[in-house]
Amino acid sequence: MAVDVTNENAALAAINADYEQRYGFRDAENYLYKAPKGLNREIVEKISEFKSEPQWMREFRLKALEHFMSRPQPTWGSPMLQEIDYDDIHYFVRASEKPGRSWDDVPEDVKKTFDRLGIPEAERKFLAGVGAQYESEVVYHQVREDLEKQGVIFVDMDSGLREHEDIVREHFATVIPPNDNKLAALNSAVWSGGSFVYVPEGVHVEMPLQAYFRINTENMGQFERTLIIAEPGSYVHYVEGCTAPTYSSNSLHSAVVELIAKPGARIRYTTVQNWSTNVFNLVTKRAVAQEDATVEWVDCNLGSRLTMKYPSVYLMGERAHGEILSIAFAGKGQHQDAGGKIIHAAPNTTSNIFAKSISKDGGRGSYRGLLEIAKGAHGARSKVVCDALLLDEHSRSDTYPTIRIGEDDVNVGHEATVSRVGEDQLFYLMSHGIPEDEASKLIVNGFIEPITKELPMEYAVEMNRLIELQMEGSIG
């Protein structure tokens, strides 16, 4: 029996088909403050003034602004980068006075948004703490009382700086300095919101902490800044999600995320990125793992127009372990340039990078990765696997792996595959009585399953649902 592949393509046509209905709604703008478009010294000073920041942070921002202004736009990655007009963006929008500790403190229309996105419900069911950021600032923040009693800090970054200035000053920008790259400089100049997480020695936060980021305004720039510090022997799992309404003009999301896992600590950081397809998502994420520590990035990219994001782990102490699990789904008009970097800077360190990309309807998925084993990192072991699945002939997949090895007694493996959902796979499943659209879904779900199984159950269900939605729609 021959399979009609045009039907298969039809079944795969509707990436995020219900995005508009589920996430694409927009609220009226009842803001306390909305900066005019464009970036200059006055805007940066105003942000710092609004937040009543210490002088050192104000100077840090202004210095970062100079770096941002003086650096050229990167020319690698994606030609789409040239579409960004930095003068056509609102760099700061304030929706509420201060973060509420109860949903009743949150402005009514903003609360409705998060209700609609299911955040308060998720908090009740399975989270240890929640932060909800709307535009530039966090509007709601809460952490379970028992964790607070154990000394766990989970607040928005603005409050973190205000209430725990010494800890913040000691660690802030030590993992990602402001002039690391142009977008990190931009974030350092105008950062607002994000999370500050501090887990004391030996404390295990068993349920995830979640942050949810929402952009509502057109031509908005969201620049959250997150710093997670896990003291020796502690454990924390942080999950972030994000959505925005669909506009015809572009928005920019440029976060900086720094993780510090001290000896024997473990941090897992999970992202389900589902921005609307007018958002440029240019994020710098980097972690340090000290002796016997573990850092895991689970990075799922479904939305945005362009994502450029390569979470990295610097394995600085002996026997540290790094893990990067990445899924990228590129549909019509999208470019997902994702991947990861691991630097083995100490002996007997271990790492894995597993990256999966799916491209359809002319979308482009790229894997860009770095594996570096420094001189002196004897006995390091690493495995890099990147697989790409192309769902039609118009889509594109690229792989840019870089491997640098400075020692002889190490073990490094690299595997890469590119495949198509083929007639034979569909034929096999259909010959067992499975309808064609179900067969396509099964193939895609099977492809990403090694990564979705690492997500907490609720998110795995959500990821599978999103993928299924993207595969559904127009058959028949």
Add this chain to the structure above:
Amino acid sequence: MPVIIDVCPVDELGPGEMRLVEWEDLEIGVFNCGGNLYAIEDRCSHDNGPLAEGEFDPDSCTVECPRHGSLFDLKTGQPKTLPAYVPVETYPVIIQDQTIKLEVE
């Protein structure tokens, strides 16, 4: 075999100042941190770019790489922030006959 090279007269490198010197194919930055002198190789260990002409903070005795922002401790050559993680070369500074000198190999 170590070699001693001249940098400059002591009074030409005041506190908070930096002087670049060349020796063979090496460039070395000599820094005055509040009266104490330190010398590091003018090459960031992250991507081999020039380092010594970055922002010098005499109070914390650090220099910031102008390219990607790693902060180096001038006393030890150790990076205090990423993305650099390998220390840069340091050189002993000697004062002889009112002249600042370096010991290089």
